[in-house]
Amino acid sequence: MTGTLTIAGLGPGHAGQVTPEVSAALAVATDVLGYIPYVARVAPRAGLRLHPSDNRVERERAAHALDLAAQGGQVVLVSSGDPGVFAMAAAVFEVLEHGPADWADVPVQVLPGITAMLAAAARAGAPLGHDFCAINLSDNLKPWPLIERRLRLAAQADFAMAFYNPCSRARPQGFARTLAVLRDCCEAQRLVLFARAVSTPEEQLRIVPLAQATPEMADMRTMVIVGSSQTRLFHRPSGPVLYTPRSVPASGVGAGA
Amino acid sequence: MTGTLTIAGLGPGHAGQVTPEVSAALAVATDVLGYIPYVARVAPRAGLRLHPSDNRVERERAAHALDLAAQGGQVVLVSSGDPGVFAMAAAVFEVLEHGPADWADVPVQVLPGITAMLAAAARAGAPLGHDFCAINLSDNLKPWPLIERRLRLAAQADFAMAFYNPCSRARPQGFARTLAVLRDCCEAQRLVLFARAVSTPEEQLRIVPLAQATPEMADMRTMVIVGSSQTRLFHRPSGPVLYTPRSVPASGVGAGA
Structure with a gap:
């Protein structure tokens, strides 16, 4: 079974600026990955695995997210602000372009956020x-x-x-x-x-x-x-x-x- | 009584991209102003007056919104996308800078949106x-x-x-x-x-x-x-x-x- 990868923007910090489509993706996620302070903004719940990682490991984090999705996870990779502005969306596509064949069929979507x-x-x-x-x-x-x-x-x-x-x-x-x-x-x-x-x-x-x-x-x-x-x-x-x-x-x- | 003016971004079109703080502002508004197709995205309800207006009347629309707020309205001026990007926020501050004294105490806030x-x-x-x-x-x-x-x-x-x-x-x-x-x-x-x-x-x-x-x-x-x-x-x-x-x-x- 193939899962999905959603690259989601959490906005600058205030919960009132997180879009409903991002909240909906988080509500059905099996795995959430991201830089430590951003993952800390996601509420823990049963059935959700949190994978915080440090700064400057963006390519490794992207590859990990794609692996989890290829294994069937409903994976959400979170960025602060908008994921397309100096954040994780470009990092994912950098590794995806030259990635292994088992990533090819993983649906990847980017959900925009309020950028800083x-x-x-x-x-x-x-x-x-x-x-x-x-x-x-x-x-x-x-x-x-x-x-x-x-x-x-x-x-x-x-x-x-x-x-x-x-x-x-x-x-x-x-x-x-x-x-x-x-x-x-x-x-x-x-x-x-x-x-x-x-x-x-x-x-x-x-x-x-x-x-x-x-x-x-x-x-x-x-x-x-x-x-x-x-x-x-x-x-x-x-x-x-x-x-x-x-x-x-x-x-x-x-x-x- | 002095009302408030909120300049709010509706995002590009999809309801899942309207932030909760913008939805909350619309839920308590007495008046909503904006370009015709943007006001059409706001659901009518009892107690809410809709004021759609045409393109190219941004300064008049801004002045109308400030007048309604100075008279006590909970006024929301809507833009598509983000109101700070080529949209109504700058138009409001242009008229506000040189506006009449009865606008001085109107609280004005800008709520960002997902820009196009x-x-x-x-x-x-x-x-x-x-x-x-x-x-x-x-x-x-x-x-x-x-x-x-x-x-x-x-x-x-x-x-x-x-x-x-x-x-x-x-x-x-x-x-x-x-x-x-x-x-x-x-x-x-x-x-x-x-x-x-x-x-x-x-x-x-x-x-x-x-x-x-x-x-x-x-x-x-x-x-x-x-x-x-x-x-x-x-x-x-x-x-x-x-x-x-x-x-x-x-x-x-x-x-x-």
């Missing part, structure tokens, strides 16, 4: 309301010169920029390099959002001009969003609002170049 | 598994030269690209210009996904190399995703899989330039 940048943007206002890009700042999987090149081109394009993985245990000062590049190609007043642990009880938001941004403002749980040249900040009695208007006037062409 | 590019990516595999950008191809709100500039810089950065609004009734041939720019700066074999009406019964996916892409493949309900130079296609018994590997080797630096 959209949850963070929603809490701050609408900084991603106009054209934007998403960059994984980790240089574990790509060389730093490529990251720097993308940052400079994104600034020239005047995209808002959403940064995943601004730093890690292995790269405690990783974000300093990014800030240095941004200071070289964006104006000092460019608005930067640091959104930590969005949708959880530890949530913290901070909005500063680029000139005041420091590497310490980003940790492993922080999503960073840099506005475009058009992004605006205003203050309401309830707090600050950061948003990027939908329109750019003709005079805005070339901004950020 | 992530739903489309999930159905095709994981084409947005590495760095990417999102561009609204409509030139209603920005000049075409800015769109063209962004396309060229995004290709140089070797981002995967997700295109919202590839064409419209007013721009039936809008996507032809985009294809011409892409052909000028990407190789002929670059992979292009046309994902129509994702998550609905009318869903259709088509993956072609750029050389075979034509303007007619995109209509108003189509999300277009162009892979990076690293994006791969392989075939399983169940169908094609499109994905972008998580890693780029050092030799990949400068690809797409």
Whole structure:
């Protein structure tokens, strides 16, 4: 008997942001795999085996999930946020493309989730309301010169920029390099959002001009969003609002170049 | 009495992709506003007033929603997908920033949703598994030269690209210009996904190399995703899989330039 593999996004943390189709998949799962803190978000129950694993073993985890499904399991591989954004979906297809024949008939589906940048943007206002890009700042999987090149081109394009993985245990000062590049190609007043642990009880938001941004403002749980040249900040009695208007006037062409 | 305004994302269409927090907001709403086909997705009930409105009246709709909330309504403004991505959240903050004093104390919250590019990516595999950008191809709100500039810089950065609004009734041939720019700066074999009406019964996916892409493949309900130079296609018994590997080797630096 062949099982199934579902690659599911749990959203940023709040149970109210887990989609019903993901909850339904978890309710019938025999096996749940994922990075330790994500598997910890799945409630244990009789008949469900939990397989938490450490960071940086994504290919091994993907192969394990496919093996369990080929053996008949109803397997769910969980990611935080959306599994298609810097997460487990690509890892599964990397191993599946060149995998053994007994994986060929395993149905694989991806269930999207609320990704961190959209949850963070929603809490701050609408900084991603106009054209934007998403960059994984980790240089574990790509060389730093490529990251720097993308940052400079994104600034020239005047995209808002959403940064995943601004730093890690292995790269405690990783974000300093990014800030240095941004200071070289964006104006000092460019608005930067640091959104930590969005949708959880530890949530913290901070909005500063680029000139005041420091590497310490980003940790492993922080999503960073840099506005475009058009992004605006205003203050309401309830707090600050950061948003990027939908329109750019003709005079805005070339901004950020 | 002051009411509240909730700007909520309904996801791409499938009820299983509407988050519980959005469903909860709709369950206690007194008024729901939005573009006609999105309001049509909200079930009528006693005590709920539905206010559908046409396209291109986003600022008027936002002001109406704020007025109703200032008068005490529990108001929900609905967008398809995520309200922060080329949708109503930015429109609300545009009018709110310079709005009348009686809007100042209205609590405004944004509830994220599954945005179209992530739903489309999930159905095709994981084409947005590495760095990417999102561009609204409509030139209603920005000049075409800015769109063209962004396309060229995004290709140089070797981002995967997700295109919202590839064409419209007013721009039936809008996507032809985009294809011409892409052909000028990407190789002929670059992979292009046309994902129509994702998550609905009318869903259709088509993956072609750029050389075979034509303007007619995109209509108003189509999300277009162009892979990076690293994006791969392989075939399983169940169908094609499109994905972008998580890693780029050092030799990949400068690809797409």
